[in-house]
Amino acid sequence: MGYKVLTLKHMDEAGHKYLAEHGVEVITSQYDSEEGFLKEITENQVDAIYCRVDKITHAMMDASANLKVIAKQGAGLDNMDLAYAAEKGIQVVFSPAGNAQTVAEHATMLLLECAQRARYVDCEMRRGNFNVRYTLTGTHDLQGHVLGLIGCGRISQLFAHIAIHGFGMKVIGYDPFLKPEMLREPIELRPTAEEVWKEADYVSIHMQSNDATRYSVGYAQFSSMKPTASFINCARGDLIVEEDLIRALDEGKLANAALDVFEQEPLPMDHPFLTRENVVLTPHMGAATEDSVIRCTLSCCEDIVRVFNGEAPVCPAPKHN
Template sequence: MKYSALLLRDMHPSGKTLLEENDCEVMIADGTELSDYQDQLKRCNAIFVRNEPVTSQMIDMAPNLKVIAKHGVGYDNIDVAYATKKGIQVVYAPLGNNNSVAEMAMMHILSCARRIRCSQQELINGNYDIRFVLNDTHEIKGKTLALIGCGRIAGLVAQKASAGFGMRVIGYDPFVKPGMTECGIEVIADRDQVFSEADFVSVHLPALPDTIHSIGIKEFRLMKKTAFLINTARGNVIREDDLVEALNTGEIAGAGLDVFEKEPVEKNNPLLAMDHVSVTPHCSGLTVEASENLSYTGAAGILEVLYHKPLTWPVNKVEYNG
């Protein structure tokens, strides 16, 4: 075959089939350590990655590399600056899992509102009468949902929350003009006001230098003591120690988390032991439908680069390196 793509983790067949149908050999990394697949790196033309890091060292070990494809939206696990310096195109799949992530955000909102984790565990432990004493559960109709970041996924959350559940949706995004957007988000210029008015704050920020650790104890103290924090974006945009403090001291009522500051999350992370925190293992974008979309879109991006086609979803801008 003319080209070779290295998948650092196996993926949905849709992308692999597309690559193979276009004369591109598909290699699955022989292990999870760099030493396991360094020989495969030496002969690959493309790297296809989920959340595994793609470092400058890896890029230097792949002399024939032309493209790095991200199986998803956030590409902070890829050294894009170094790839650009080396003339390597980076592509991603920003639409593939949007709906799945938005649905997970709504799931965590509902889980927090109805205290699903607590009631489920009590039921498993034999306490069927928990239903009579769990008196701090609520409907979400009429409640205010605040979106921090008003991009594509946030827009889908807004549509589901407002049209499906009758919530008021407000948001803050420095790149979106205040006022009503087409998704029904009332964009507010005052970030503090958004935190203070919310019954639920849902985070939809990428991990960038100005967003990492941008939400901490100051924001939690602005929130209502009855409010919940939802994060299906990136764990490191929140100061996790501050979140633990806010939950322990009652600054906020609870949280719904699909992402954590350090992943894989450690077993002794205090957030895992709190019955007012709904947790999932960074799986919001891993439905069957999303996995198929992401795999196919990433593979299509690889082929666009290898065969000199117009790029649908480029991350960087480089001169083609040969």
């Protein structure tokens, strides 16, 4: 076939094997910047770009006359301009279903860590305070408590399934695009997001990052939460105003936060989140289990080959951002 794929980050071996079997050469980038990516795209005139969260710029799309397809390992497509890709005739593919269960399970882990104040307890135990268990307050069973979901799509519904059937929680949600009959789980939809923020013991956001949602969660939302409540974000870091979350936590407007995503990644080592014992942090790894990575990698690689063969991809990106 003679085609070349540049992967901007390490690609799982399953993808290398699949592409090799179909005569496709994989070039793993030696850089971590647009300048370096542009150099490799230009020098190799690649037929495809394989990415995770690295931004795909217009210049990168312009750098190879052979570029036919961009494959995104994951569900979020906010790291590229889909309209520009379509204008250039570049097919974008992604893997929206491959990591949904994984992210839902990661959100569940963060939920449990908030309920048990795991970050604080871990810090205390490492200081030698094994008896922290005797004086611990603000920890709760999940049964009977309320999980609130902002955005009730695929991942939210899987998360709700775990919360309802695994822990006996009540789940409420807000999603302007869904009606109750469209839900596979008994999520009680509220007419406004404000009601979810006020009523829930745990609020987890599951929205795409776009012009309408970016920085849409700020002090007004955080300050309307119960002072005993927790906030969870496994979606995108730029959905929230981080300074507002810090302020709300410091003022006791909510009790805990658990974050997998951040406005700037990697998270700067001087960021205020790092010093707070009521903030659980994970490094954008909600979809990073071996199982999820293999599923998403193969889905993308299969669609790359389909595009090279002139076939329609199974998971094309939506036509608009």
